Amino acid sequence: MATTTSETFRCMMCGHEYEEPVEKGEDKERSCPKCRSNSIRHLKKKKPAKE
Amino acid sequence: MSGYVGNFTAKIRKKARYVDPTVCNACGECVKVCPVTRPDGFQMGLSSRKAIYIPFPQAVPCSYVLNMDDCLGNNPIACGKCSDVCEKEAINYDDADEIIVREIGAVVVAIGLDVYDPTEMDEYGYTRFDNVITSMEFERLICAGGPTAGHFVRPRDRMRPKRIGFIQCVGSRNPKIGRPYCSNICCMNTIKDCLLLADHYPDVENTVFYQDIRASGKSFEDMYQRSKEAGSRYIRGLPGDVEEDAETGNLTVTVENTTTGKLERHEFDMLVLSVGVQPPKGMGKIAGMLTLSRTSDGFFMESHPKLKPVDAPTRGVYFAGFCESPKDIKDSVCQAGAAASRAGALLNAGQIQIEAITSRIDEQACSACGLCAKVCPYGAIVWSKGEPAVVVEAACAGCGACGATCLFGAITMRHFTDEQLMAQVRAILADKPQDKVFCFACNWCSYAGGDMAGISRIQYPASNRVVRTMCSARVSEEMVIEAFRCGAPVVLVSGCHYADCHYINANRQTVKRMQRLWDQLEKAGIRPERLQLEWISAAEGQKFAKVMRQMEELRKTVTLEEIEYARDALKPKPKKRAKNGRKKSAAVAT
Numbered sequence: 154m155a156t157t158t159s160e161t162f163r164c165m166m167c168g169h170e171y172e173e174p175v176e177k178g179e180d181k182e183r184s185c186p187k188c189r190s191n192s193i194r195h196l197k198k199k200k201p202a203k204e
Numbered sequence: 205m206s207g208y209v210g211n212f213t214a215k216i217r218k219k220a221r222y223v224d225p226t227v228c229n230a231c232g233e234c235v236k237v238c239p240v241t242r243p244d245g246f247q248m249g250l251s252s253r254k255a256i257y258i259p260f261p262q263a264v265p266c267s268y269v270l271n272m273d274d275c276l277g278n279n280p281i282a283c284g285k286c287s288d289v290c291e292k293e294a295i296n297y298d299d300a301d302e303i304i305v306r307e308i309g310a311v312v313v314a315i316g317l318d319v320y321d322p323t324e325m326d327e328y329g330y331t332r333f334d335n336v337i338t339s340m341e342f343e344r345l346i347c348a349g350g351p352t353a354g355h356f357v358r359p360r361d362r363m364r365p366k367r368i369g370f371i372q373c374v375g376s377r378n379p380k381i382g383r384p385y386c387s388n389i390c391c392m393n394t395i396k397d398c399l400l401l402a403d404h405y406p407d408v409e410n411t412v413f414y415q416d417i418r419a420s421g422k423s424f425e426d427m428y429q430r431s432k433e434a435g436s437r438y439i440r441g442l443p444g445d446v447e448e449d450a451e452t453g454n455l456t457v458t459v460e461n462t463t464t465g466k467l468e469r470h471e472f473d474m475l476v477l478s479v480g481v482q483p484p485k486g487m488g489k490i491a492g493m494l495t496l497s498r499t500s501d502g503f504f505m506e507s508h509p510k511l512k513p514v515d516a517p518t519r520g521v522y523f524a525g526f527c528e529s530p531k532d533i534k535d536s537v538c539q540a541g542a543a544a545s546r547a548g549a550l551l552n553a554g555q556i557q558i559e560a561i562t563s564r565i566d567e568q569a570c571s572a573c574g575l576c577a578k579v580c581p582y583g584a585i586v587w588s589k590g591e592p593a594v595v596v597e598a599a600c601a602g603c604g605a606c607g608a609t610c611l612f613g614a615i616t617m618r619h620f621t622d623e624q625l626m627a628q629v630r631a632i633l634a635d636k637p638q639d640k641v642f643c644f645a646c647n648w649c650s651y652a653g654g655d656m657a658g659i660s661r662i663q664y665p666a667s668n669r670v671v672r673t674m675c676s677a678r679v680s681e682e683m684v685i686e687a688f689r690c691g692a693p694v695v696l697v698s699g700c701h702y703a704d705c706h707y708i709n710a711n712r713q714t715v716k717r718m719q720r721l722w723d724q725l726e727k728a729g730i731r732p733e734r735l736q737l738e739w740i741s742a743a744e745g746q747k748f749a750k751v752m753r754q755m756e757e758l759r760k761t762v763t764l765e766e767i768e769y770a771r772d773a774l775k776p777k778p779k780k781r782a783k784n785g786r787k788k789s790a791a792v793a794t
Contacts, residue, residue, distance in 0.1 A: 182702035
């Protein structure tokens with residue numbers, strides 16, 4: 154079964170940030186749910202700092 | 205499957221039959237003695253077969269096949285009854301799969317379809333209630349060659365049903381289960397079944413629950429009207445629930461009739477789920493072998509929907525039938541004829557004309573990293589570890605993704621060289637760059653979208669300046685950075701929508717590159733918003749104009765200080781040099 158994770162995206166046109174489930178290996182055209190722009194930046198999750 | 209147009213090599217596994225078809229005369233003596241019984245897949249599991257069987261009545265060659273997974277007679281021989289009774293000695297337990305290698309010039313992909321399994325749509329009770337069957341099972345039940353020899357009975361009590369309900373769009377046009385597409389064939393199949401029932405069993409009452417009847421095709425509307433005249437009832441609305449009477453096995457469906465707006469309940473003796481179709485299993489593997497792309501629905505993508513509807517984006521590969529999109533028999537036959545003609549024309553020509561815009565690799569500069577081979581959507585770059593990459597020009601379509609990926613400047617794309625594109629960037633931004641919206645547009649969609657805006661007289665700011673590349677994947681990180689270095693306040697990279705990419709899926713490389721560029725700009729202290737990405741199709745003149753207006757608004761927010769800062773922050777660093785390139789250069793010098 155494909156692994157699904159929740160990822161954060163930011164629209165580079167309007168600045169809208171949103172989360173979306175992403176299936177591993179999926180091939181999907183992204184657009185901003187607010188302004189429909191395709192300038193969608195995938196914000197990588199920061200790794201927690203080692204203690 | 206490997207190779208390229210005119211030079212494919214296919215490795216075919218010919219499965220062992222364990223029965224010699226040249227000797228077997230299909231007498232059927234072996235079937236009589238076979239002790240194994242299994243569900244018959246061809247009859248949708250409604251009847252059984254033996255371990256030795258003819259796959260389906262019209263099978264060619266008409267000889268028996270031994271399914272070794274079911275047979276008891278193999279390793280060690282525990283049964284061997286079929287072999288004992290076979291007078292022709294056609295059975296060979298030692299038969300083995302055979303690998304055949306063929307050199308071929310063109311490929312027609314005609315791998316068919318899978319039927320949707322409605323078990324997950326629990327509200328219809330398939331597999332829970334015996335008298336709920338699929339349209340495929342119904343087809344076998346009414347067939348003279350079917351499990352009941354054409355006697356129409358319902359599974360639970362083998363009585364002839366008098367009231368039959370058909371539910372349309374099961375597994376089609378349903379985004380909730382990930383199948384938003386229309387399966388194309390189900391409406392006409394149900395109409396045909398209704399006519400058939402009305403003809404054979406005039407006392408049967410048919411009711412069809414539908415959301416739309418799609419009867420577009422020659423004489424299809426006429427068939428629909430005839431089925432209504434023959435007494436079939438059509439109710440607009442899909443049932444939400446099915447209940448079974450445990451005693452009689454009858455089924456009651458609850459449905460909102462969207463024509464009257466009322467909630468209705470109907471009782472039936474049998475319910476037929478008109479199931480949709482889906483791309484067959486193993487499509488991904490074939491897509492990988494032949495570098496084919498797929499639509500969001502999972503079907504293969506044609507090279508061009510209007511001009512090359514049977515051609516795959518990979519040259520020398522053609523489609524026929526369902527694997528390209530859902531279609532009926534007539535359309536499949538048409539497409540198969542067209543695919544055969546296209547393949548024939550290619551092979552008869554004896555030679556092909558290659559693209560003028562292909563990539564060329566400088567062996568001296570190549571570091572043999574293999575990145576270019578990884579990003580090539582056509583598999584047109586041959587590379588093995590430690591060896592310089594080589595472009596197969598007959599397979600190269602000229603997207604330029606390899607050229608933009610090469611870190612060592614070893615790849616030149618004819619007519620769209622780095623030098624030519626960089627010169628365009630510098631020339632455009634030589635004078636008053638702060639007043640310009642700089643744009644890279646792909647040849648096939650975005651640039652054509654700009655044309656569409658122009659010929660449609662759609663107004664947009666005159667500040668935009670466009671550099672055309674064959675594909676957005678040709679735009680390297682260095683080109684975007686160079687634009688900022690030259691003082692561009694904003695840069696737009698635009699290409700085809702995912703489904704329209706002229707180069708299979710090269711624009712996915714654009715997305716990856718943009719992610720890296722946004723990170724790089726942010727790290728350098730430059731607003732990443734100054735770089736934008738848009739997918740604009742050739743028909744989207746309105747979108748092109750809208751994006752240009754947005755880019756102009758964005759440009760106005762960029763200050764002269766920001767532009768100057770970017771120029772400084774992105775100053776070029778010393779270029780990387782290929783390891784083996786250095787060695788070879790040194791060898792040449794000595």
